[in-house]
Amino acid sequence: MLLYLFALAMVYLLPGPDMILLLQTGARHGRSQALTTALGLGIARACHVALAALGLAALFKAAPWTFDIVRLAGAAYLLWIGVRMLRPGSLALLSADHEGARRTLSWRGALQQGLLTNLLNPKALLFCSVLLPQFIDAHAGPVATQFLGLGVTLVAVGLLFDSCYALAGAWIGQWLDKSPRAQRLQQWLFGGLLIGFAVRLAFIQQA
Numbered sequence: 001m002l003l004y005l006f007a008l009a010m011v012y013l014l015p016g017p018d019m020i021l022l023l024q025t026g027a028r029h030g031r032s033q034a035l036t037t038a039l040g041l042g043i044a045r046a047c048h049v050a051l052a053a054l055g056l057a058a059l060f061k062a063a064p065w066t067f068d069i070v071r072l073a074g075a076a077y078l079l080w081i082g083v084r085m086l087r088p089g090s091l092a093l094l095s096a097d098h099e100g101a102r103r104t105l106s107w108r109g110a111l112q113q114g115l116l117t118n119l120l121n122p123k124a125l126l127f128c129s130v131l132l133p134q135f136i137d138a139h140a141g142p143v144a145t146q147f148l149g150l151g152v153t154l155v156a157v158g159l160l161f162d163s164c165y166a167l168a169g170a171w172i173g174q175w176l177d178k179s180p181r182a183q184r185l186q187q188w189l190f191g192g193l194l195i196g197f198a199v200r201l202a203f204i205q206q207a
Contacts, residue, residue: 001153004135008154011127012161017078017197019165021117024085024190025110026169027176033110034166040114042159045128047119049151052128053144060122067122071201074120078198081113085191123204128154 018041026034060067118124132154136146176186 001135004150004153005157007131008157009161012158015193017117017121017194017201018114018162020190020193020197021081021113022162022165023169023172024186024194025105025113026166026171027173027186027190029105029110030173031167031170033105033107034169035163036107036110037114038159038162038166040111040116041118041162042114042155043111044115044118045124045155045158046151048125048128049132049147049154051125052132053147053151056125056129060126070120070122071204074117074122075198075202077116077120078194078201081117082191082194082198085187085194121201123201 022034022037022041025037128151132147132150135150136143140146172186
């Protein structure tokens with residue numbers, strides 16, 4: 001279990017679209033919306049664990065076009081979010097306007113963007129399908145129970161890391177209120193990174 005937790009920690013510490021989305025949401029919309037986005041990511045990971053248990057990864061292998069559909073849909077969604085960040089006026093440059101901008105993202109929108117960002121990433125499903133079986137011992141009890149325990153742990157650890165990123169993003173937002181130049185930099189940095197992740201996902205192939 002310690003090795004499993006270490007592996008999860010290493011994965012969640014790697015920069016990716018989930019992390020960037022949480023930092024940007026916290027910086028622009030505040031702590032509550034960022035934590036709601038983290039909840040959406042957690043729900044998506046739970047879905048990936050369930051789909052991995054049902055063998056959907058095997059379907060990706062048997063019918064590669066299904067993998068491509070999810071991959072391209074995920075890339076398009078990340079691209080849409082990244083471009084939306086870069087649009088003129090997408091990030092308020094004055095403190096008062098910034099506080100108003102934080103209220104533009106509804107709870108439902110925050111939950112949805114977290115859910116779709118992770119759910120439309122086929123690599124997240126393949127990660128669950130590859131990682132979890134490695135820590136299952138056929139002699140240690142029912143496989144389904146072990147898979148469930150490992151899946152719950154994966155979701156819980158991910159939610160812990162995501163909550164930290166959400167809070168960090170909110171702290172960044174408080175600092176950005178004092179610096180219009182830093183706000184512009186944050187806007188272009190986070191938007192550019194998400195567009196980069198979208199391009200990478202669009203061209204990624206199954207292992």
